[in-house]
Amino acid sequence: xxxxxxxxxxxxxxxxxTGRVVAQSPTVVNLVKAGRLLDPRTGNxxxxxxxxxxxxxxxxxxxxxxxxxxxxxxxxxxxLGSATLLPGLIDSHTHLLLNVVVPAEAEMTRYTFFQPGxxxxxxxxxxxxxxxxxxxxxxxxxxxxxTTVRNVGHSGIDGDAALRDAINRGRVPGPRIxxxxxxxxxxxxxxxxxxxxxxxxxxxxxxxxxxSPEEARRAVDEDLFYNVDLIKAVADDDGVGITVPVMTAxxxxxxxxxxxxxxHAQTKIAIQxxxxxxxxxIEHGDAVTDEQLNxxxxxGIFFDITPTFWSGFLTNIFEANIAMSPELRSRMAASxxxxxxxxxxxxxxxxxxxxxxxxxxxxxxxxxxxTRGQATATMFPALHAAGMPPLDIIRAxxxxxxxxxxxxxxxxxxxxxxxxxxxxxxxxxxxDITELERVRFVMKDxxxxxxxxxxx
Ligand SMILES: [Zn+2]
Numbered sequence: 034x035x036x037x038x039x040x041x042x043x044x045x046x047x048x049x050x051t052g053r054v055v056a057q058s059p060t061v062v063n064l065v066k067a068g069r070l071l072d073p074r075t076g077n078x079x080x081x082x083x084x085x086x087x088x089x090x091x092x093x094x095x096x097x098x099x100x101x102x103x104x105x106x107x108x109x110x111x112x113l114g115s116a117t118l119l120p121g122l123i124d125s126h127t128h129l130l131l132n133v134v135v136p137a138e139a140e141m142t143r144y145t146f147f148q149p150g151x152x153x154x155x156x157x158x159x160x161x162x163x164x165x166x167x168x169x170x171x172x173x174x175x176x177x178x179x180t181t182v183r184n185v186g187h188s189g190i191d192g193d194a195a196l197r198d199a200i201n202r203g204r205v206p207g208p209r210i211x212x213x214x215x216x217x218x219x220x221x222x223x224x225x226x227x228x229x230x231x232x233x234x235x236x237x238x239x240x241x242x243x244x245s246p247e248e249a250r251r252a253v254d255e256d257l258f259y260n261v262d263l264i265k266a267v268a269d270d271d272g273v274g275i276t277v278p279v280m281t282a283x284x285x286x287x288x289x290x291x292x293x294x295x296x297h298a299q300t301k302i303a304i305q306x307x308x309x310x311x312x313x314x315i316e317h318g319d320a321v322t323d324e325q326l327n328x329x330x331x332x333g334i335f336f337d338i339t340p341t342f343w344s345g346f347l348t349n350i351f352e353a354n355i356a357m358s359p360e361l362r363s364r365m366a367a368s369x370x371x372x373x374x375x376x377x378x379x380x381x382x383x384x385x386x387x388x389x390x391x392x393x394x395x396x397x398x399x400x401x402x403x404t405r406g407q408a409t410a411t412m413f414p415a416l417h418a419a420g421m422p423p424l425d426i427i428r429a430x431x432x433x434x435x436x437x438x439x440x441x442x443x444x445x446x447x448x449x450x451x452x453x454x455x456x457x458x459x460x461x462x463x464x465d466i467t468e469l470e471r472v473r474f475v476m477k478d479x480x481x482x483x484x485x486x487x488x489x
Contacts, residue, residue, distance in 0.1 A: 063479060066110065070118040082118060116459055123182070123431060127174070132397065135398070136150065148225060155238050155239045168196060168205045170405040171210070179409060183211040183437075188214070194259050211263055299317050308325060336383055340376070380419045410469060413469045417466045431445045431446065
């Protein structure tokens with residue numbers, strides 16, 4: 034028996050090594066040159082700058098005079114002129130398989146304005162249709178400079194994992210995806226009421242409902258079966274919440290499989306449940322107190338800020354989609370006015386506390402006239418309007434976001450050994466953050482996705 038095994042081993046080794054020789058491809062080397070390179074970690078600007086890329090990874094970064102000397106003869110040079118190079122952007126909170134159309138005003142009085150669109154996506158679209166929608170959203174995100182995204186729910190059972198794999202295998206273009214699979218939610222978290230005859234099967238397409246530690250472990254295992262990269266849990270919705278023992282069980286089970294746990298928590302109680310249960314990141318965190326910010330800082334829990342709806346985004350998509358009554362119009366204007374000082378204070382407190390933070394778009398809306406990437410990039414001016422300085426905004430979607438994902442060894446910075454995920458903008462994003470809404474050059478894995486800077 035042992036002899037037979039040895040024979041097989043020898044045979045396999047022979048096959049494997051032959052395969053490797055045949056599959057070996059020539060080394061691909063690129064040299065990207067630009068007027069400036071911003072390092073978000075230090076805030077330093079290298080000018081002029083060059084990045085040497087070998088087989089999709091960054092090999093050397095420095096002044097062109099030096100880096101060029103180390104490039105092999107015949108290297109392909111990509112000259113971006115006076116543009117500013119940055120690491121590829123990371124959206125740490127998105128929903129690629131959801132593109133909700135704002136419902137008519139009359140519908141909003143009957144449901145939350147999210148529910149009709151979500152219900153259509155879950156109950157009226159096939160999983161295949163949703164993944165193909167996700168493929169479009171993914172490509173549009175990539176074209177706007179988002180080279181990595183964390184997809185935190187609303188993808189059906191395994192839609193985001195399937196999309197991730199298709200992108201990794203080169204079947205469709207898109208960012209690197211960390212997939213969360215189904216959200217772990219308390220009973221009835223997202224839908225107010227459904228037809229009892231079909232409610233269970235609709236809910237199971239989108240959520241894993243948990244009400245006890247045993248159910249929590251089982252739900253984590255179900256997500257893991259579909260190869261998720263992280264677990265997304267929802268700690269609150271109008272008083273119906275996941276308890277600390279349930280949250281603790283989710284975190285223990287996920288950590289056993291070396292997966293992180295992102296927790297949607299908006300109320301003070303939900304945020305406390307996430308903290309006490311040992312969450313790795315808190316998403317949204319609207320009602321966070323100073324005391325909770327300190328606890329998060331001391332425990333190393335990330336704050337994932339989602340600023341998209343702060344600066345009149347909803348008004349813009351309402352305007353573009355539906356006829357609004359004068360009452361709705363003035364109600365929205367008033368709520369925008371109230372929100373402005375509130376979010377400014379929110380950003381101030383987060384930055385002062387020293388908590389680690391990243392930013393995510395939470396994008397899931399159909400925005401007429403904008404691609405998904407353009408809609409996602411509206412989070413940059415929203416953060417700036419709330420008082421966050423440009424360098425902190427850039428860190429929140431590069432170096433800090435990479436750390437939130439646990440991927441700081443591979444993305445988020447233009448450094449040797451990292452994936453060659455680069456973007457470039459024409460101007461200076463440190464003086465005008467809206468430059469990030471106009472990304473002109475995108476490279477992922479050393480491959481040029483888009484180059485509007487090429488003059489020749
Ligand atoms: Zn979300």
